[in-house]
Amino acid sequence: MHSDDYDRLFLSPPHLGRHELNYVHKAIEDNWVAPAGPNLDGFERDLCQYVGTQHCVALSSGTAAIHLGLLLLGVGPGDEVLVPSFTFVATASPVRYVGAEPVFIDSETRTWNLCPQRLREALAERARRGKQAKAIIVVHLYGMPALLNEILELAAEYGVPVLEDAAEALGSRHHGQALGSFGDVAVLSFNGNKIITTSGGGALLTNNAEYARQARWLSTQAKDPAPYYQHSTLGYNYRLSNILAGIGRGQMELIEERVKRRREIFALYQELLRDVPAVQVGPAEPANTRSNRWLTTILLSPEHTERTPEDLRQHLETHNIESRPLWKPLHLQPLFAASAMYGGTVCEDLFTRGLCLPSGSSMTDAHVRRVVKALQAKL
The missing domain is CATH 3.90.1150.10 (Aspartate Aminotransferase, domain 1)
Structure with missing residues (x-):
């Protein structure tokens, strides 16, 4: 045998390549080991260039990115978010983090993703009640693009923003456009089992400059502009480290x-x-x-x-x-x-x-x- x-x-399993160590060694030599530095800036640029979005904020996990994405879309206590049932728990848990409630939607048989017909039913019922869902989360399961044309048309028709969970889908495309560039905000994951990894990590992608600014601020403890530590808003410790971003830069080359x-x-x-x-x-x-x-x-x-x-x-x-x-x-x-x-x-x-x-x-x-x-x- x-x-x-x-x-x-x-x-x-993780599959490391040729150049990750170069970026990591450089970070250590230059003492850039904090959640700031050239690797972090470079990794965000690499992702923007590859996915085709204007802004990227590299974070500690895809879950953190979903959490911040929901906050950026104004989701809060008492709100509802429409979520595919057929996904990992990290898609829905952040809905509870912000005090909202997930409403689950079945899959369709072609791609196994969010079913547009069931989504329409949920949107129409909430419209009749007079309280529309605050957001729709669309997931690209196992890297397979969801039926985005139908889903985005429904979102526009009912005026509901879309959070695109592309955690499993970096490198996938819909009509030539990279997944992660379709939602009002989108998220990626670089967990150890993903197509590229930073060991642990994620990113929030958007074309909205204000969303990106808010995400950076919230992910670094929401510090007020003051010479001392002052905080008026609840913030989070969600930024990716410069060392891990170096692994990501090497991975993006491949x-x-x-x-x-x-x-x-x-x-x-x-x-x-x-x-x-x-x-x-x-x-x-x-x-x-x-x-x-x-x-x-x-x-x-x-x-x-x-x-x-x-x-x-x-x-x-x-x-x-x-x-x-x-x-x-x-x-x-x-x-x-x-x-x-x-x-x-x-x-x-x-x-x-x-x-x-x-x-x-x-x-x-x-x-x-x-x-x-x-x-x-x-x-």
Whole structure:
């Protein structure tokens, strides 16, 4: 047996490149280790240039970016925010941070993202009640662009701002335009499992100069202009460090290589599983879109197998292969048991039938074949 067969295959491990250490060493040599410095400024410029927004504020996490984004959009106690149910909890938790309440929306089957039809139902019902939702959060799940044309048209029709959660979607595009540039504010994540990483980190993107100014101010404890520390507004310690931003700068040099490899991995899984009727390799790209294929996902067909995703996950573990269920819908989480929900059958079905496969950009073709061989042995 080849030695690779014993190696642990992780779902989406960090993949460092050639130049991260150069930026980190420079920060240490120059004593720029605080949440300020040339790497931080440079990383923000790199992201603006790549995504195509005018402003970027690098922060300690994508969750922090969502929190600040909601504050910038004026969301507060007693407000409602429309949120896809089929996403990670960090999309919705900041809604509670600001005292508002999430209203969950089902997925559609094409991209697995926010369903425009269900979104219209929620917007129309709130319009009839005379208290419209304060914001819409749209997520690009697993890097797949949501149906942005329909969603943005609805947002404009009802006059509701959009927070674009592109945490999983750096490198994805919709009609040639980078995700992260469509919302009134948008967020990215650079957590260790994302397509590029700063170990921990995130960013807030916007074309609104005042939003960017407010985000910088709020993320550095909202200090008033005074010769001493004076504070009139509640602030936060959310800025990214100059050292971590250096890792981000090195990673940004390789973003297109990372996207290319993730897409190749997805395509290879698709090819190797094409003749396995029990498995559908996860959603096809709509026309004029590019998914970064952050994670390759599969759905099991109950007509062709009695196996469950959990059966497969446990079997893959015996081969030292990490996999993960699709996101458990938030309306099924105890934390949000009392929250309103529009629809639910689509995302519940996806959760019941889906599994994420190892997709890291450092994987070889042989690694992908090893995963597929292990899957086929159990199906």
